[in-house]
Amino acid sequence: MGHLEPFNGRRVVANSNSGDSVVDRILRLIAAFPEGVTALQLSELAARAELPLTTAHRLVRQLAGHGLLDVGPGGSVSLGLRLWELANRSSPTLELRQAALPFMEDIQQVLNQNVNLAVLDGWEALFVERLSRRGSVANRAQVAGRMPVHVSSAGLVLMANQPRAVQAEYLEGFSDPTGRLAVADLRALLGEAVHQGYAQLAGVVDPDTWGIAVPVLDRRKRAVAALGVVVPLREVRLQALVPALQTAARGIGRRLGEPREAPAFHSTESM
Numbered sequence: 001m002g003h004l005e006p007f008n009g010r011r012v013v014a015n016s017n018s019g020d021s022v023v024d025r026i027l028r029l030i031a032a033f034p035e036g037v038t039a040l041q042l043s044e045l046a047a048r049a050e051l052p053l054t055t056a057h058r059l060v061r062q063l064a065g066h067g068l069l070d071v072g073p074g075g076s077v078s079l080g081l082r083l084w085e086l087a088n089r090s091s092p093t094l095e096l097r098q099a100a101l102p103f104m105e106d107i108q109q110v111l112n113q114n115v116n117l118a119v120l121d122g123w124e125a126l127f128v129e130r131l132s133r134r135g136s137v138a139n140r141a142q143v144a145g146r147m148p149v150h151v152s153s154a155g156l157v158l159m160a161n162q163p164r165a166v167q168a169e170y171l172e173g174f175s176d177p178t179g180r181l182a183v184a185d186l187r188a189l190l191g192e193a194v195h196q197g198y199a200q201l202a203g204v205v206d207p208d209t210w211g212i213a214v215p216v217l218d219r220r221k222r223a224v225a226a227l228g229v230v231v232p233l234r235e236v237r238l239q240a241l242v243p244a245l246q247t248a249a250r251g252i253g254r255r256l257g258e259p260r261e262a263p264a265f266h267s268t269e270s271m
Helices: 022-031 040-048 053-065 081-089 094-111 155-161 164-172 183-196 240-257
Strands: 004-007 010-013 069-071 076-079 114-121 124-131 144-148 199-202 209-217 221-230
Touching: 022 053, 040 053, 053 069, 069 114, 094 114, 094 124, 094 221, 094 240, 114 155, 124 155, 124 199, 144 155, 155 164, 155 183, 155 199, 155 209, 155 221, 164 183, 183 199, 209 240, 221 240
Parallel strands: none
Antiparallel strands: 004 010, 069 076, 114 124, 114 221, 124 144, 199 209, 209 221
């Protein structure tokens, strides 16, 4: 641990001997919660964040004092509502989600399929909204979940619509941990997505599902998101799915940047 130094009347931990700052350790602590897990015991949280137990205890106590973490019965630790509030107050995806939700609801009603909305973050598709159909196939695209570009139709269609320099950098550093997809195959998939105006992947994440996604273009014709559906293999109807998705994507693109009143409350997922 580093030594303590005064700062604006408070005492904060300076950089540790290992070179990580207070911010580094706080981010590791917050990011240590795995997907789908709402609470962890302090010892497990410290281990996952690779922090000494005493350091984790002190940081948790300080963050809980600001509402960013909650400490429950038995010492369990969970993410606090204040963290969610701050993240959503000025999130760059807030306008996108507000613009997209009405169209996503229409798609779900018309096609009766799982619908998702993703943005590109590095070499991954980050899913910012999802609507699920009760009783349908498993939808692996969780809200705030990520998938590598090459295993999701959303990731492929987003990368296919990036500038050539971005694509070249991505392809240069690409490697498939499974060894099943070569760079030449990935380049062909990206070219196909550009030519067709949509990307499709069958049985990659789940053997029984087919993912189809189209780009959402803003007024400058930049691909700012991907709108997609996840359907059972037996229900794939590209002649119906793709035009509906493209019409919805154009509608979302037109709404981006428009002044709107405060939206009514929507759940992040409709079951």
